[in-house]
Every structure is written in structure tokens, then in C-alpha cells.
Amino acid sequence: MIYEVVELHNVAETVPTNGGMRLQRVPENVRLELNEAAQIRVLQPDNCEIRFVCDDEPCYITLSSEGETNVTVFFGTFDGRERYTIGNAPTTIRLLPPNRLKELDLEFSKNQPFAPNVCRLICGGRCRDPLVLHAIEGKGIRPPRPDELPSIKYLAYGTSITHGHDCEGPHLNYVAQTAWHLGADLVNLGVAGACHCDPAFADYIAERKDWNIGTLALSVNMHGFPLDLFRERVSFMVQKVAKANKERTVACITLYPYFRDFDISDPNAIYGGPPAQYRQALRDAVNECSLPNLHLIEGPKLLTNIGGLTCDLIHPSDNGMIEMGRNLSSELKSLIN
Incomplete structure (x- = not known):
């Protein structure tokens, strides 16, 4: 503006x-x-x-x-x-x-x-x-x-990882690094601890006219949601955003690696299912939507080195963010070229 x-x-x-x-x-x-x-x-x-x-x-x-x-x-x-x-x-x-x-x-x-x-x-x-x-x-x-200014406009929705927590600067979070490799302008809509696929957020992203590549990282913030509710919410967001303009590339990203993948649990948390089931639910939502502009990217393929996490084993460090940006931009380039 x-x-x-x-x-x-x-x-x-x-x-x-x-x-x-x-x-x-x-x-x-x-x-x-x-x-x-x-x-x-x-x-x-x-x-x-x-x-x-x-x-x-x-x-x-x-x-x-x-x-x-x-x-x-x-x-x-x-x-x-x-x-x-x-x-x-x-x-x-x-x-x-x-x-x-x-x-x-x-x-x-x-x-x-x-x-x-x-x-x-x-x-x-x-x-x-x-x-x-x-x-x-x-x-x-x-x-x-x-x-x-860049002609490519990249919008990212996700958790604190998208938001940029634990980064030393705003240019080091993985979506900023992705934008750097794509030569794109970044719209960062990360919401730390609050990426719940709110219908209002889905509507807002779908209605915006200022982006042509989007990623939806869905969502470790919902690992306490019952799986049925998770499926319902991600399906609504995926369909709403992807169908709004089929000329735009939309990529959904499954859960990034985190402590539950390493057999560690938070004793104060209530989980709706194991990480694998949430990843599969997002895969199913993308497959069921079946649109040519909608794609799936596996989170574990973006952050491949456990040493790229901080000591809470959920938030990436600067090194992890840099790897994620490099890998995600490579995935997106293959989709838009």
C-alpha cells in the first residue's frame, strides 16, 4: 500500500x-x-x-x-x-x-x-x-x-517457522530465503502458534490479487486438533485458495521434522494423532482437490539435517532456514518453469 x-x-x-x-x-x-x-x-x-x-x-x-x-x-x-x-x-x-x-x-x-x-x-x-x-x-x-521491484510475488502462510522465530534477521527466515532465490517479493503471513487454517484467513488469502506463487505450511500448530477437524480445515483452505485463481501456483507443505519424529513428546500437550497421519491428511486434501495449479511438497525434504534445528527441536536455526529456503525455491522453480 x-x-x-x-x-x-x-x-x-x-x-x-x-x-x-x-x-x-x-x-x-x-x-x-x-x-x-x-x-x-x-x-x-x-x-x-x-x-x-x-x-x-x-x-x-x-x-x-x-x-x-x-x-x-x-x-x-x-x-x-x-x-x-x-x-x-x-x-x-x-x-x-x-x-x-x-x-x-x-x-x-x-x-x-x-x-x-x-x-x-x-x-x-x-x-x-x-x-x-x-x-x-x-x-x-x-x-x-x-x-x-520484483515482478514475482510470493505469499507464504504458516506457523512460527514461516513467521521467522529464532532468526537473527527478517531476511534469514526460510520464506525470505525462498524469495531471495526466486527473485520474488515476499508477503509473509506466518502466525506463530496460531496457524489453524481459519476460514477467514483462507478467504482473505484467496481474495488477494497481489501474489502469483503461494505456499501453505499446514501445520504443526494443529497437531492437537482431532484428525477429522484437521482434515476439514486444511481441505477448506486448500480448495478455497487454489480454486480462487487457477493461474496462480499453490504448494502445500507437510509438517517439517520436529521432536515427535524423534520419539519425543511434550508431556503437557494433547495430540490428535502421530505426525505421519497429519502429513497424510494434507496429502489427501491436495489429491482430492485435483487442480493443475495445486501441488504438494514434503516438509522433511526441505529440512533434511536435524542439526539445522534449534535445541527445542522444532524451530529451525539460521542454518536450517537457509537450507529450507534453498530447497523450497528449487521445488517451486520446478513447478513454475
Whole structure:
């Protein structure tokens, strides 16, 4: 969306609060139809971006957080090497493209998905509380043009693994890594602990017009659901999203490897069945839908090395995320080429 003189990417709505505008990944009317945990998660701004071009003059972006929020600066695909942790007090960030990038001949960057003059403040990482935009100041600021942005639009729905938990930065979660390998623009709709295939979320993803590749990672957050309810919910989401536009590629991903695959259980959890049954239920949902644009990808084929997990044996580390992004992008390339 365009807000004043910048683009707010992966932001569906801004809501007035605390003297500014809170960035939300889904509209408020959709948020209120989601499960209680998802209502909180979609306020977390993972892979939300404030994007703009300011070629000659510095610009100033003032932000605050409803807790703490990590912000990483990129110029196009180039890491700006600036990291900020935004707190409750409004913080102003000064931004200007580095001189060396200004000197870079376009011949060398013409095949990059982002133009190097696009300044990108990317939210997410270890700290991900709701972010509030207070002010945009400077001369000559404008939103990026379409030709300065990727033409491929990739939407991802899933759990905390999609959301980007335990990553050192928003560019390191597996969906961001997938987007990097595809040369795509990422819409991250991960909802940590709350990926329950809500009908309202299925409707919202299906109705969006701004993506042409989508992945649905369904869903370790539902391993406590009775299998019949799991089947019902994933079948609804899969059919709703895939049938909405048969020109779009949709890939469903089975459960990634986690501690239950290694004969470890959480004594405080109630399970509806073993992981294999949930994986099979998603396979069945995809097969029953039988659409040419709908595909299945096995989660264990994306994360192949147990050492790529953190010590909770469910969330991937940066190393695991990087492997997953490389493998998932390879799978998706084979589907779209």
C-alpha cells in the first residue's frame, strides 16, 4: 500500500494508535475473525517493509514499538549493515543510499529483483512487537516504481517457522530465503502458534490479487486438533485458495521434522494423532482437490539435517532456514518453469 510518499509492503492496513499509525499484516475486519492467538500475531510486523527512493537527500523515518521491534536496512538486495531495535520512545532513523551504490553502473545490477536505490526498512528478527510509524521527513522522497521491484510475488502462510522465530534477521527466515532465490517479493503471513487454517484467513488469502506463487505450511500448530477437524480445515483452505485463481501456483507443505519424529513428546500437550497421519491428511486434501495449479511438497525434504534445528527441536536455526529456503525455491522453480 502507498502511505504518503512511501510504500508499506506486507502491510494491509494502518491503524491510528499512540500518536502514529500501527502497521498490520491483515485488515482489522479480517483480524477480528481469526483465532485469538492469530489476532495478536498478525500485529507483529515480520517482513513488513517501509520502502522509498531518496536519491540525493537524506530522509528521516520516525518509529516506535509497542514493546521492542528489530528493523534491518537494505538498499535493494544489498544489506545496508544497519540494525535498529525500536522501543517505546519514538526513534528517528536517518537514511541515504551509500555513495558506492550510487556509483554502481546499472549494467551490473540490472538483473537484481530490486533496484539498488530502493531503501527498505525490514521489520522482524528476535524482537517483533507491533510497530508504529510516526513521521516521514525529507526532500524528494517517492515510492518505488513497479520496474524497481520484483515482478514475482510470493505469499507464504504458516506457523512460527514461516513467521521467522529464532532468526537473527527478517531476511534469514526460510520464506525470505525462498524469495531471495526466486527473485520474488515476499508477503509473509506466518502466525506463530496460531496457524489453524481459519476460514477467514483462507478467504482473505484467496481474495488477494497481489501474489502469483503461494505456499501453505499446514501445520504443526494443529497437531492437537482431532484428525477429522484437521482434515476439514486444511481441505477448506486448500480448495478455497487454489480454486480462487487457477493461474496462480499453490504448494502445500507437510509438517517439517520436529521432536515427535524423534520419539519425543511434550508431556503437557494433547495430540490428535502421530505426525505421519497429519502429513497424510494434507496429502489427501491436495489429491482430492485435483487442480493443475495445486501441488504438494514434503516438509522433511526441505529440512533434511536435524542439526539445522534449534535445541527445542522444532524451530529451525539460521542454518536450517537457509537450507529450507534453498530447497523450497528449487521445488517451486520446478513447478513454475
